[in-house]
Amino acid sequence: MYSAEINRTRPALLLFAIDQSFSMSEPWSETGQSKAEALAAAVNNMLGNAVLRCSHGGEKTYNYFEVGVFGYGQDVGPVLYGSSRENPILPVGFVADNPLRVDTVTRRVPDGAGGVISAQEHMPVWIDPLANGGTPMxxxxxxxxxVVSRWCADHPTSFPPIVINVTDGASTDGTPDEVGERIRKSSTDDGPTLxxxxxLSGLPNQAVQFPNSAAALTDPNAVMLFELSSELPPSMLDAAAGMKYPVRVGSRGFLYNADATSVIDFLDIGTRSVTPTGLAELPDSERKALGDGKSLPRGGEDA
Structure with a gap:
């Protein structure tokens, strides 16, 4: 399981469910931003990195995977720019060519002589922060x-979908354990949906990272989210271990009280698993651009 080759004829699916409730307007730890702002920045960064990984360091972006982002707060539905309720997932090539806008940001970067300088960089944006309403998980x-069921039926030989839910609180419309279990039971020939x-937490609490048991979890909401989470397949265990996370056999794709750094790592682990090229396979120039958040290659290519 979880070993299907990912290519343009057998793409993978990456779906996000992002909490856009009112509580996401609260400050997020040390970021200096609200949770909504920091999460939008992390998702935009992940999408930009994914575009680079699907470009082979060149000008064309190959459709190795499809992506969808669902927001839930006052409303529930697709929030990725260019998507709609009728067309909630998009090929990564389309995403590359159709950002909502491209912001110019100022970053402090090394000057090559031991110091730092301010440099302006172009950053594509596909989703904006939003914080309103409850948490209808x-x-x-x-x-x-x-969406997952239909996609699995249409792509029976592909790597199974990956669904990543990001929230800062408890569900306000019931417990999603039953629907979550049904999603996990949907599958391709390569295995069940992950x-x-x-x-997210605005408090300086110790994070719970990739546990293999709920024994140490005292918050009922944490237990619910743990039980809702799939075990990490071997490739993701290796990726998490490579980032120095304390993973072991049976570790689940679950972080609690996560800080900004671990959120970015978590999204990166999932994205690496659904793209056939990692940083090590990119040319040095593109690897540096990815690490520095430089502008992205354009020109998507259809599968």
């Missing part, structure tokens, strides 16, 4: 369930 998972959960 059941509705979000229900909307995603039909469901991962990431809990």
């Amino acid at each position: 059941v509705a979000a998972f229900t909307a995603i369930e039909s 469901v991962f959960n990431l809990h």
Whole structure:
């Protein structure tokens, strides 16, 4: 399982469910931003990195995977720019060519002589922060369930879908365990759908990272999210171990009280698993651009 070759005729699916409730307007730890702002930045960064990985360091972006982003707060539905309720997932080549906008940001970068300088860089944006309403997690998972089921039926030989839910609180419309279990039971020939959960915290609490048991979890919401999460397949265990996370056999795709650094790592682990090229296979120039957040190659190519 979880070994299907990913290519343009057998793409993978990466789906996000992102909490856009009112509580996401609260400050997020040391970032200096609200949770909504920091999460939007992390997802935009992940999408930019994914575009680079699917470009082979060149000008064309190959459709190795499809992506969808569902927001849930006052409303529930697709929020990735260019998507819609009728067309909630998009090929990565389309994403590369169609950002919402390209912002110019100022970063402090090494000057090559031991110092730092300010440099302006172009950063594509596909989603904006939003924080309003409750936390209808059941509705979000229900909307995603039909997308996953249909995609699995249409792509029976592909790597199974990966669903990543990011929230800062408890569901306000019931417990999503039943719909979550149905999503995890949907599958391709290569294995069941993977469901991962990431809990954000504005408090300096110790994070729970990739546990293999709920024994140490005292918060009922944490237990619920843990039980909703899939075990990491071997490739993801290796990726997490390579980032020095304390993973072991049975570790689940679950982080609780996560800080900004671990959120970025978590999204990166999932993205690496659904793209056939990693950083080590990119030319040095493109690897540096990826690490520095430089502008992205353009020109998607259809599968």
